Amino acid sequence: MNTAITRRATRGMRREWRLHVLAIFSLSVSFVCLAMALLVVTNIHALSERWQTTSQLTAYLKEGAPTDQVTELREALKKVAGVTSVEYVSSTEAHAEFSSKEAKAQDDARNELLALPVEAFPASLEIRLDADITRESLTGLVRQLGQFPVVLEVETYERWTERLAALVSKGVLASGFFSVIVLLSVLAIVGSTIRLVLHRRKNEVEVLRLIGATDSFVKGPFLLEGGAQGAFSAALAIVIVGAIYLLARTRLHETIAPFFGIDIAFLPWPAVILIVVFGGIMGTVAANLGLRKLVTV
Amino acid sequence: MRAKSGESALQSDERGFRPLLRKGHRFARDAADRPILMFEEVYKSYRAGAPVLRGMDLVIERGEFVYITGASGAGKSTLLRLLYRAETVDEGRILFMGRDIARLTDTSVPFLRRNIGTVFQQFKLVETWSVYENVAIALEVLGLPQRLIRSRVGEALERVGLAGRGECLARVLSGGEQQRVAIARAIVGEPALLLADEPTGNLDPQLALDILGLFEEINESGTTVLFATHDRSLLDVRTRRVIVLDEGKALDVPLGPPSEGELLELPH
Numbered sequence: 001m002n003t004a005i006t007r008r009a010t011r012g013m014r015r016e017w018r019l020h021v022l023a024i025f026s027l028s029v030s031f032v033c034l035a036m037a038l039l040v041v042t043n044i045h046a047l048s049e050r051w052q053t054t055s056q057l058t059a060y061l062k063e064g065a066p067t068d069q070v071t072e073l074r075e076a077l078k079k080v081a082g083v084t085s086v087e088y089v090s091s092t093e094a095h096a097e098f099s100s101k102e103a104k105a106q107d108d109a110r111n112e113l114l115a116l117p118v119e120a121f122p123a124s125l126e127i128r129l130d131a132d133i134t135r136e137s138l139t140g141l142v143r144q145l146g147q148f149p150v151v152l153e154v155e156t157y158e159r160w161t162e163r164l165a166a167l168v169s170k171g172v173l174a175s176g177f178f179s180v181i182v183l184l185s186v187l188a189i190v191g192s193t194i195r196l197v198l199h200r201r202k203n204e205v206e207v208l209r210l211i212g213a214t215d216s217f218v219k220g221p222f223l224l225e226g227g228a229q230g231a232f233s234a235a236l237a238i239v240i241v242g243a244i245y246l247l248a249r250t251r252l253h254e255t256i257a258p259f260f261g262i263d264i265a266f267l268p269w270p271a272v273i274l275i276v277v278f279g280g281i282m283g284t285v286a287a288n289l290g291l292r293k294l295v296t297v
Numbered sequence: 298m299r300a301k302s303g304e305s306a307l308q309s310d311e312r313g314f315r316p317l318l319r320k321g322h323r324f325a326r327d328a329a330d331r332p333i334l335m336f337e338e339v340y341k342s343y344r345a346g347a348p349v350l351r352g353m354d355l356v357i358e359r360g361e362f363v364y365i366t367g368a369s370g371a372g373k374s375t376l377l378r379l380l381y382r383a384e385t386v387d388e389g390r391i392l393f394m395g396r397d398i399a400r401l402t403d404t405s406v407p408f409l410r411r412n413i414g415t416v417f418q419q420f421k422l423v424e425t426w427s428v429y430e431n432v433a434i435a436l437e438v439l440g441l442p443q444r445l446i447r448s449r450v451g452e453a454l455e456r457v458g459l460a461g462r463g464e465c466l467a468r469v470l471s472g473g474e475q476q477r478v479a480i481a482r483a484i485v486g487e488p489a490l491l492l493a494d495e496p497t498g499n500l501d502p503q504l505a506l507d508i509l510g511l512f513e514e515i516n517e518s519g520t521t522v523l524f525a526t527h528d529r530s531l532l533d534v535r536t537r538r539v540i541v542l543d544e545g546k547a548l549d550v551p552l553g554p555p556s557e558g559e560l561l562e563l564p565h
C-alpha cells in the first residue's frame with residue numbers, strides 16, 4: 001500500500017473525525033443486530049449438535065409400576081445391542097435433581113414447580129446408547145419399549161432436535177436479513193459520508209489531478225476511509241455485543257444453561273474476524289460507489 | 298536533458314505518456330532539437346458559433362520563454378488548458394514532444410501532466426496542508442521514496458526563496474509566498490514545460506516582478522516556460538518572444554523590444 005495514500009487517508013480521518021465517528025456509531029447499530037443474530041444462531045446450533053450426539057432415551061414409567069417388572073425390563077434392555085447403560089431414576093430422585101438445579105437459580109416463578117409433590121415427577125429409565133447407533137435400530141427399540149405395560153412414554157429427544165434445527169434455520173434466515181440491512185446501511189451511510197468528504201476536499205482532488213495523480217492515487221484515501229468506517233463499525237459492534245454477553249453471561253448460566261446442558265458461548269474468533277472483514281469490504285465498495293461522480297481526468 | 302533526469306518524471310512514466318525519446322529507440326539526431334510544442338490548425342469552441350481558437354498555428358522550441366497575451370476572453374487560458382488536457386481540441390493537433398495530446402487515452406493523461414508544471418492566478422494550494430506537503434505531493438504521485446522527496450522538496454523551496462518555511466500551513470502565508478509554494482510544486486518534478494496562467498494577477502507590481510524573475514531563473518535552467526498575462530508592464534521587462542492571441546489565431550510579435558505601434562495594436 002502506497003504510504004502517501006495511507007497518510008492522506010489518516011490525515012483526512014483525523015481532520016473530519018466527527019463525521020467519521022458519527023458514521024461509525026450509526027453503522028454499528030445494524031452490525032450489533034447482525035452480531036446478535038449470529039450469536040443466537042451459533043448457540044442454538046451448538047445445542048442441537050450436542051443433543052444430536054447424546055443418543056439418549058428416557059422411558060418414563062407408569063405410576064406404581066411393579067419393581068420386578070421394571071427390573072426385568074432393565075435387564076432386558078441391557079442386553080440390547082447399542083445400549084451402553086440403563087439407569088433407574090425414581091420419582092424422589094427426579095424431584096431431588098430438579099430441586100438442586102432450581103436451588104441455584106433463585107427464580108420465584110420456578111419455585112412453584114418445587115412445590116409440586118414428589119409424585120408429579122415420574123420414575124424413569126435413563127437409557128444411554130452408542131453414539132453411532134443406526135436410526136432403524138433406534139426406532140425399533142422405541143417401538144419395543146412402548147409395548148411394555150410399565151412404560152408410560154418414551155422420550156427420544158428427536159422432537160427437540162428437530163425444533164432446534166428449525167430454530168437454527170430461522171436464525172440463519174434472520175442473520176441473512178440483518179446482513180442485508182447492514183449492507184444497505186453501509187451503502188447509505190458510508191456512501192454519503194464519502195460524498196461529503198469528497199465535497200470538502202474538492203480542492204485537494206483538483207490539485208491532485210493537476211499534478212498528474214492517477215485515478216487510484218486520487219481515490220485511494222477515500223476507499224481506505226470507507227473501508228475503515230465499515231471495519232471500525234463492525235469492530236465496535238463486536239465490542240458492544242461482547243459487553244452485553246459478559247454482563248448477561250452469569251445470569252444466563254444460572255437460568256438457561258442447566259436446562260440445556262451447554263454453556264452460552266460467544267461468537268467464535270473466525271466469525272468475529274469475518275464480520276470485521278465483511279464490514280471493511282462493504283465500506284470500500286460503498287465508498288467506491290460514493291465516488292462515482294468523481295471525474296479524474 | 299537535465300542532470301537529474303535519472304530520477305525525473307520523464308523516466309517514471311512506464312505505462313502512459315512518453316516523450317519522444319524512448320529507451321532503446323534510435324531517433325533522428327535532431328530529435329532533441331525538435332520543437333517541444335506544435336499547434337497545427339487548432340480549433341476549439343465551448344459553444345457553437347463562438348469559437349475561441351480558429352485554426353491556430355504555433356511552434357515553441359525547447360528552452361524558450363514565451364509570453365502569451367491578448368484581450369480578456371481571447372483564449373489564453375483555453376490554450377493552456379488544452380496543453381494539460383483539461384480540454385480537448387475540436388480539430389487539429391497539438392504535439393507535445395512529438396506526441397498528439399488529443400490522442401492520449403484518459404489513463405495516460407496523468408503521465409502527460411507529470412511533464413507539465415502549472416501555476417495559476419489563484420495558486421491552487423491545499424490550504425490545510427503545510428508548505429512541505431503541498432510541494433511533496435507532486436513527487437508522491439510519482440511514487441518516489443520519502444528520503445528523495447525530502448531532499449528535492451528542500452531544494453525546490455530554496456529555489457523559490459522559502460527555505461525553512463516547510464512546516465507553515467499554506468493558508469497562513471501571504472499571497473506572494475503562496476504563489477512561490479505553487480511554483481515550487483510545479484518545478485519540483487523537473488517538468489519539461491512550465492505553464493503559468495496569470496501567475497501575478499493577484500500580486501502587487503513589485504511582487505509580480507519578483508515572481509517573474511523566478512520564472513526566468515527556472516527558464517535559464519532549461520525549462521520551457523509559457524507565461525500567459527495581460528500585464529503589459531511585465532512584457533516590457535525584458536526582450537522576450539510574445540504571442541498575441543487575436544481572433545482565434547496566434548500572432549507572433551517579432552523578437553526584440555516591441556515598438557510603440559505594436560503595443561498599441563494589442564487588442565484590448
Ligand SMILES: Nc1ncnc2c1ncn2[C@@H]1O[C@H](COP(=O)(O)OP(=O)(O)OP(=O)(O)O)[C@@H](O)[C@H]1O
Nearest residue numbers: 343344349367368369370371372373374375376527
Ligand atoms: N468552460 C467554459 N465553458 C464555456 N465557455 C468558456 C469556458 N471557458 C472559457 N470559455 C469562454 O471561452 C473564451 C476564452 O476564455 P479564456 O478563459 O480562454 O480567455 P482568457 O484569454 O484566458 O481570458 P482572461 O484574460 O480573462 O483570463 C471566453 O469567451 C470564455 O467565456
Ligand SMILES: [Mg+2]
Nearest residue numbers: 373374375494
Ligand atoms: Mg484566463
